[in-house]
Amino acid sequence: MGQNFLCDPSTARMIVDRTAISADSRVLEIGPGLGALTIPIAEKTRQVIVVEKDRRLVSVLRKELENHGIDWVAILGQDIMKTDIPALAKDKKLVVISNLPYNISSQILFRLVQERACIEKAFLMFQKELADRILSPPGKKAYSRLSAVAQYAATITFVANVGPAAFFPRPAVDSTVLRFDFHAPSTVSAATETLLFTVIKAAFSKRRKSLKNSLVGQDLGLQKHAIAQALDQAKIVPERRAETLTKDEFLTLTRSVQTILEKKL
Ligand code: SAM
Numbered sequence: 034m035g036q037n038f039l040c041d042p043s044t045a046r047m048i049v050d051r052t053a054i055s056a057d058s059r060v061l062e063i064g065p066g067l068g069a070l071t072i073p074i075a076e077k078t079r080q081v082i083v084v085e086k087d088r089r090l091v092s093v094l095r096k097e098l099e100n101h102g103i104d105w106v107a108i109l110g111q112d113i114m115k116t117d118i119p120a121l122a123k124d125k126k127l128v129v130i131s132n133l134p135y136n137i138s139s140q141i142l143f144r145l146v147q148e149r150a151c152i153e154k155a156f157l158m159f160q161k162e163l164a165d166r167i168l169s170p171p172g173k174k175a176y177s178r179l180s181a182v183a184q185y186a187a188t189i190t191f192v193a194n195v196g197p198a199a200f201f202p203r204p205a206v207d208s209t210v211l212r213f214d215f216h217a218p219s220t221v222s223a224a225t226e227t228l229l230f231t232v233i234k235a236a237f238s239k240r241r242k243s244l245k246n247s248l249v250g251q252d253l254g255l256q257k258h259a260i261a262q263a264l265d266q267a268k269i270v271p272e273r274r275a276e277t278l279t280k281d282e283f284l285t286l287t288r289s290v291q292t293i294l295e296k297k298l
Pocket of ligand 1: 034035036037038039040063064065066067068069070084085086087090111112113114131132133134135137
């Protein structure tokens with residue numbers, strides 16, 4: 034379950050301080066574990082919800098919070114991938130904080146992107162290599178499907194690097210905390226956004242190939258000539274590869290694909 038626990042209290046405090054949460058903030062912490070981040074979070078706000086999948090940890094966490102005199106944290110023993118995140122936001126957007134379980138950190142980020150209408154901002158710790166990919170600009174080798182989706186959905190900034198010594202057990206790699214200020218989803222319709230994510234996925238699924246080839250096939254259900262037409266309409270040279278496209282070019286391409294798909298109906 035990606036369990037590397039923060040065991041250096043000053044690092045945990047530094048991370049929580051950099052979130053600048055206050056008594057007004059409603060915080061969702063994903064994977065509280067033994068409470069390394071939960072305790073400094075709960076010292077700043079009484080509106081704290083934590084979601085922990087490992088039920089063995091839930092009872093230990095409850096005890097740990099009790100020992101600190103903290104009885105205002107709502108502990109949900111469940112999988113964040115199955116949690117109804119908008120229901121937790123109620124009338125107030127969430128600040129999400131997490132030292133993410135590294136085995137599913139990409140999936141959790143995709144989930145948060147989809148639920149971003151109810152998220153004010155997120156502070157997430159990743160393996161450094163994955164954080165570098167998320168931050169990577171187009172044209173670099175590290176630019177990936179996750180970079181394109183995350184950069185479309187949020188302004189992303191570096192918060193801090195954390196070395197392996199701050200964790201138990203020690204991971205083999207460095208970690209990085211990133212801040213996500215999500216953009217309101219309203220500028221693009223839900224249907225266009227779903228198609229955009231499909232276009233990005235298809236383009237990166239064969240990232241060595243040029244777009245005129247990588248986009249053909251099952252994901253979009255379009256033949257070669259239709260893809261050529263979409264690229265032409267979007268003024269994107271067909272020989273380019275996914276890793277060179279900016280988020281805005283992906284969106285322009287998606288709109289062309291959408292027009293072609295609608296004509297097909
Ligand atoms: N926040 C703690 C800390 O910093 O010490 C623990 C972080 S540890 C990297 C990741 C935590 O996420 C673990 O407690 C693990 O049990 C939990 N976790 C793993 N998969 C999860 C999931 N799908 N939903 C919720 N929690 C999960």
